[in-house]
Amino acid sequence: MSENLFEEFGPVSSKLWKQQIQFELKGADYNEALVWESPEGIKVKPFYHIDDAKDAATPNTKASQFAICQDIFVQDVEKSNARALSTLKRGAEAIRFTLTNPDVDVNKLLSGIDKEVSVYFHLEFISIDFVKQLDAIAKQNESQFYVQLDPIGHLAKDGNWYEGCDNFEALNTIAIACTNLSFLSVDASLYQNAGANIVQQIAYALAHANEYFNRIPTLYRPLTIQVAVGTNYFFEIAKLRALKLLFGLIAKEYGHEHDCHIIALPTKRNKTLYDYNVNMLRTTTECMSAILGGADAVINLPYDALYHKSNEFGDRIARNQLLVLKHESYFDKVNNPADGSYYIEELTQQLADKALALFKDIEANGGFLAQLKETTIQRKIHESAIKEQELFDSGKEILLGTNKYPNKADRMSHDLELFPFVKANPRRTFISPIIPKRLAEKMEQERLSTEEKP
Known part of the structure; x- marks a missing residue:
């Protein structure tokens, strides 16, 4: 016979909780002491209550379906195929090939890969x-x-369109001719890596996708959205949930019946050259946010990706982080894991409301492409990036090992296989490009210059 062990306790409203907290503060101002404001203008309270979640947004976030994906840049087809087969044996569940030209023997590239394995083709061309x-x-x-x-x-x-064809005409041709695959993607990771705040990331991803809905009337296959995930754990979970929620609303207006297919990867913006092992801690929480937020596939970023060429050790560690989350932390066992968390549900709703308002403003002013050409999008992202950079430079935003508790004995100049900073590439472009940049770049360049002195 079951009994309610807590029936003698009456419900406590959020008002009563707040009154008790105010009493404990002994006269200190509640808002000044305990409420902080995010870069998105969201006031974060010290506690959340069911009173705040009566109309909670509940998108479908099937964490149990997330796939561990391995990123492979294709230079040599045989080596890329061998690497794909090897990583699939070692725990990867999906493969993403990055291709720079169409002169690739696809059958050879896919040889031996089971048809049950999802394969992503990231194309740096249009054909x-x-x-x-x-x-x-x-x-x-x-x-x-x-x-x-x-x-x-x-x-x-x-800053330029793909050369050699009318980009949207090519997409319409593909949409009609190709009915057995998802062919269209939105790279929203660019906005995060360039410094956009979370509301901007969601709104720009939606406006970006809306341009395709407007121009491709036969878009009947799922649309892939690539998302970069930052270090603000709960906000990032809510970001993916809000993105799913709003995409469903917009897609419905076009008769598009598919949910967006989200492929997530950690941001590069907060990754560091010095004390690089801390990058593993950052990517772990970022992958956790991606999974709990409902990403369909997660590609982890190796801890040494900034300065080393792709290598077996870095890839294995990155893959094993996801294997631990899936098979030892059981992140794949519960669907919609954030449901019932009043904090995340409230964040989801507020981010969705603010992003929808920004999306409507973009559409009212000509749409995403028009605002790219007018450099409005670039300017807004730059403004957000500058604010974040100022917080980092002042020490209010902390990257351990870089602007907090740096190891002065670290030496990196001898270990650089890749150039880890923004590259200057002066040329004529159709629009001003959006340029990704890491927070620690200036500080790292200063430290490297010091190393090079005798």
Whole structure:
């Protein structure tokens, strides 16, 4: 016979909790002492109550379905295929190939990969024939392919459209001809890595996607959104939830019946060259946020990705972080794991409300492409990035090992296989590009210059 062990306790309203807290503060101002404001303008309270979550936003975040994805840059087809097969044996569940040109033997690249494995193709070019080839293979082998083709994202990052064709005409041709794969992607990671705040990231991703909905009437396949996840743990969970929620609202207006397919990876913005092992702690919490927020696939960033070329050890550690989260921390056992967390549900609603308002403002002023051409988007991201940079430079935003408790004995100049800073590349562009930049770059350059002195 069951009994209610707590029936003698009456419900306590949020008002009563606040009164008790105010009493404990002994005259200190509640708002000044305990409420802080995020860069998005959200006032974060010291506690959340069911009173705050009566109309909670509850998007579908199936954490049990997230796939551990391995990123592979294709230079040599045989080596890339061998690496894919090896990583699949070692725990990867999906593969993403990054291709720089269409002159690739796709059948050889995919040789031995089971049809149950989801394969992503991140294309740095646009080719109708190449996507048709992938579509034919997907149909023949009943494979699950996601083609990350994003002309608007390329324009935003590079400053120019893909050369050699009318970008939207090519997409419409692909949409009609290719019905066995997802062919379209939105790279929202660019906005996070360049310094946009969370509301901007969501709104720009939606406005970016809306340009495709407006221009491709036959968009019947799932749309992939690539998201970079930052270190603000609960806010990042809420970010993905709000993105799913708002995408569903917008897609419904176009008769698009699919949820967005989210592929998430840790941000580079807070990663550091010095005390690089701390990057593993950062990527662990970021991957956790991605999973709990409902990402369909997660690609972890190796701890040494800033300064080392792709290598077996770094890749293995990054993959093992996800394996621990899935098989030892059981992050794949519960769907919608954030439901019932009043804090996350309230954050989700507030982020969604603010992002929707910004999205509507973008659309009222000509849409995302028009605001890119007017440099409005670039200016807004730059303003947010400057605010965050000032917090880092003043020590209010902390990166351990860099602007807090640095190890003065660290030496990195001898270990650089890659250039870890923004590269200057003066050239003519159609629009001003959005440029990703890490917070620690200036400080790291100063330390490296000191190392080089005798």
